[in-house]
Amino acid sequence: MAVLHSHHIHPRAMLNRLHFFFYSAAIIALLHRHIAVISLAxxxxxxxxxxDLTLAFMWLLxxxxxxxxxxxxxxxxxxxxxxxxHLPPLDVFICTADxxxxxxxxxxxxxLSAMAFDYPSDRLSVYVxxxxxxxxxxxxxxxxxKFARYWLPFCKKNSVMERSPEAFFENRNTVGEAGEMKVLFEGLRERVKAVVKRGxxxxxxxxxxxxxxxxKWKKFTHRDHPSHIQVLCESTKDRDIAGHPLPNLIYMSREKxxxxxxxxxxxxxxxxLRVSEVMTNAPVLLTLDCDMHANDPGSPQRALCYLLDPDLVPNLAFVQFPQKYQRLNADDIYGGELRWIFPIASRGLDGQHGANFxxxxxxxxxxxxxxxxSAATAFYYESKSRSFLRSESVLQKAHDVASCRYEHGQDWGYQIGFRYGSLxxxxxxxYQLHCEGWRSVFCNPDRPAFLGAAPRSLYDSLVQNxxxxxxxxxVAFSSYCPLLYGTRKASLIMGLCYMRYALWAVWCFPITVYALFPQLALFYDKPLFAKVSDPWFFLYAYLFLASYGQDFIEFMEAGGVIRRWWSDQRMWLIRGITSSAFGTLDFILSKIGASSPGFNLTSKANDEEVNTLYDKGKFFFGTSSPLxxxxxxxxxxxxxSFILGIVKALRSIGALDEMFIQLLSCGFVVTNMVPVYEAMFFRNDIGRMPRSVTNASILFTITFFCVGRMIS
Structure with a gap:
């Protein structure tokens, strides 16, 4: 077989390692200075x-x-x-819940975008x-x-790349056959919307x-119901309008x-996983979020460039494509690109045991x-009969494995399948697969293989985070802690990487400290950092500029633009003081039994006013929330503090020299919070900050400075 893929180490790897040693020395010097003056603390x-200790630890990870x-x-x-x-059969899994x-x-x-893959129809099954x-x-x-009978041959006949009809027809003037297809799809959408509106x-x-x-639906609720499985298309029986077989399409709702x-x-x-094993048992599976449509009909073949490589097959678990999103606004105000994860961090993990799932x-x-x-043979699967998906025996067995009792006394979710124990x-x-000895690959083609819908309101974005x-x-505080279990079972570097992900929210502590206490000290004329004239000032300057500089270079190298980098780092700050802080509190409370965390879906529904503000680059608040x-x-x-500090610096000789770092810290936060000030004091649209939130924030600010005065 021809060589189907290639790889090489990123040329910046050596520069990264050199930076590591210089930056480590600077961190050690900073911590040494802290310890030297700890008696005056x-x-x-x-x-x-x-x-700073937390920042150093997270940087190391x-x-x-x-x-x-x-x-x-x-x-x-x-x-x-x-x-x-002769390509292996492919089963596609799509999950929805509301x-x-x-x-x-x-x-x-x-x-439909998955059904329209450039893949043999008799070897493709889509499960919902x-x-x-x-x-x-x-x-x-x-x-x-019913629509698939027309859509699939249309896509293949016209070599359509965007095989999601929703994406294909959006903002596109269509005539001829495409126009007729759009009429059919709009009819489908109207019927579906009418049913959803009716309830x-x-x-x-x-x-x-x-x-x-x-x-049957009149007899049960969504929390209490038997399993339901419906074969909607069967490749051996159902044909499109061109006479070609349709891929299998199976609807499933497990028992609850x-x-x-x-x-x-x-x-x-x-x-x-179990139902598909009974019905088709394809050796290759694709998992898709319900809003993440296929954007490249040839993506299965890209994955097979690795999954068919005999050198990789013995221990290759999965091929991960990046999450990318469509219809992001010009500045990507909520940092939806996730460029630090894709591709920066994913390429780094790929250099170890492989990208994470x-x-x-x-x-x-x-x-x-x-x-x-060691327990599996290379690319082995037991062929299932694909001719009788609707047969009573196949459906009965599928219902059995979809029952809520099936897993009792078995290893499902713990040693087998997708793992339980974390949201x-x-x-x-x-992580568990890598610890078992499996490897993975990060596949990042120029054309996005899949495109999804990012949250369009700040609240939805923060709730998701x-x-x-x-x-x-x-995961971080389980018996499978990556810093302990992962470093032993996978590798030291892999364990550090997974621990960095697992402690994603620990940033909230240093961010909150730096967003509050230098400001309080500035308000009451208490210097905390080295003066500009002090040689130690240059250490602080190096640590800040080198860290942000590296982040900027990596972001731009990954295809970003300056405005989106600014949005990305601003959202890092906002998440740190909101969703990360409150998520940390949720976890602590859950561990002491004070609350029981639940699972809330992020809304994928479109709201015209939300979308309009998002397209204009305006933050949408619109709800009262502790966040x-x-x-x-x-x-x-x-x-x-920034305004007061500027006034004092202009009026007092030497104040700027003494308070420069604290002023810089305040100014940095203020610059990032410009959209918040606009929403609080200058906007009147539906997405403005609720007046109750603004009033509460002012009250808490006064309380903070009063308490700070008593403490100081």
Whole structure:
């Protein structure tokens, strides 16, 4: 077989290592200075020492990503064309849970984009897990199955690249055959939206043969129901309008009972894993988020450039593509690109045991989910009959493995399948696989393989991050702590990298300290840092500029632009004082039994006013939340101290020399908080900061300075 891929170490690896040694020496010097004056420490200086210690620890953990980054390239055109019909079968998993927060018309587009892969139809199966057990979602996919008969041949005939109809028809003037296709799709969307708005399926809208299916939904709730499996397309029987077989399309809602734990998305994926094993048992699996549609119909072939490599097969678990998003505004105000994760950190992990699993856009070797490499044979799978998906025996067995009782007494979720024990089941699963000896690959082609929808309101973005924080802490403080278990089972650097992810939110402590206490000291004329005329000042300057400089260079090198880099670092600051801080508090409270963290979906629904403000680059607040109160308080504290500090510097000789670093710290926060000040004091649109939040922030600011006065 021809060489299907290549890789080389990033040329910046040596510079990263050189930077590591210089920066380490500077950190040691800074900590030594802290210790030398610890006897004179006030509360503020003690907190600053602890903050610097935390920053140093997090910086050390992050160096694993920069030690040996890998750049890869695939050559899918070298896959022999005559072997198309010998390509391994592929099962695609799509999970959805709420037809309100995850609009079915978008989920349908995701499924259709996967059905339209440039892949043999008789070897492609798309499974949809509906964890909300909604008749609205089933109806939507029944409509999708009918539309697929027209959409799939249209895409292949016209070599369409954007095979999500929602993405293809957006902002596009279509005529001729494309225009006719758009009319069909708009009809599908209107029927689906009408059903969702009504809240139930009108039996007058379905065929008489389908009435009995929807009547069942009247007998149960989404929290208490039996399993439901519906084969909507079967490749051996169903054809498109050109006479070609359609890929399999299977709807599944696993059984749920209030007394049985369902383990959120990990439980849904494991049910899909078992049901697909009964029905098609493809050796290659693709996991997709419901809003992450396929943007490159040839992405399976890219993944197979690695999954068919005999040198990699024995211990290759998965091929991870980056998460990328469409319709981001010009400045990407909420940092949706996640460029530090993709591709910077992912390339770094790829240089170790491989990129981590991020829940979507990931091609798995099925056997990796059933045990360590030593327990599996190379790319082996037991062929299943694909001719009788609707047969009573196959469906009965599928219902059995989708029952909530099936996992009792078994290793599912602990030694087999997608792993339980964390809200971030993707991160936990990939970590466990690497500890078992599996490897992975990060595949980052020029054309994004998959595109999704990023949150368009600040609140949704922070809620999503808060959920990640909680799940990552669950891994960090488990018996599988990456710093202990991971460094032994995988490697030292791999363990450090996973620990850096697991302690994602620890940044909240140093960020909060630096956003509050230098400002308080500045307000009351208490110097905390070296003067500009002191040689130690240059150490602080180097540490700040070198850190931010490296971040800027990496971001730009990864294809970013300056405005988006500024948004990215601003969101790092905002997340640190909001979702990371509150996620940390959630975790602490859950551990002492004071609260029980839940799982909240991020809304994928579109709101016209939210979208309009987002497209204009305006932050959308629009709701009263403790997250915003804390952020608003910090914003006002820094603005107050900065203004007062500038006045004192202009009026007092030597004040600027003495207070320069504190003024710089305040000014940095103030500059980043400009959108917050606008929303608090200058905007009148629906996305402005609620007046109650502004008033509460002012009150907390006054309280902070009063308490600070008593302490000082």
């Amino acid at each position: 006030t509360m503020s200086s003690l907190l600053l020492f602890l903050a 992050s160096q694993g990503f920069r030690w040996r980054p890998i750049l890869r390239r695939e050559f899918p055109h070298l896959l022999p064309q005559e072997t198309d019909h 037809p309100i927060k995850e609009p079915p018309e978008s989920v349908v587009s995701t499924a 897990s509906d964890d909300g057990c909604s008749d609205l979602t089933l109806f939507s996919f029944m409509e999708a199955a 139930y399926v009108d039996l007058n809208l379905v065929d008489s043969s389908e009435e009995e299916i929807f009547l 009972r209030p007394a049985s734990p369902h383990h959120f998305k990990a439980g849904a994926l494991n049910a899909l 991020v829940g979507t856009g990931c091609f798995f070797s099925r056997r990796s989910l059933y045990g360590p490499p 971030v089941e993707d991160f936990y699963t990939g 808060r959920r990640w924080v909680l799940g990552l802490y669950e 915003f109160i804390f952020m608003g308080t910090i914003a006002i504290i820094n603005l107050t």
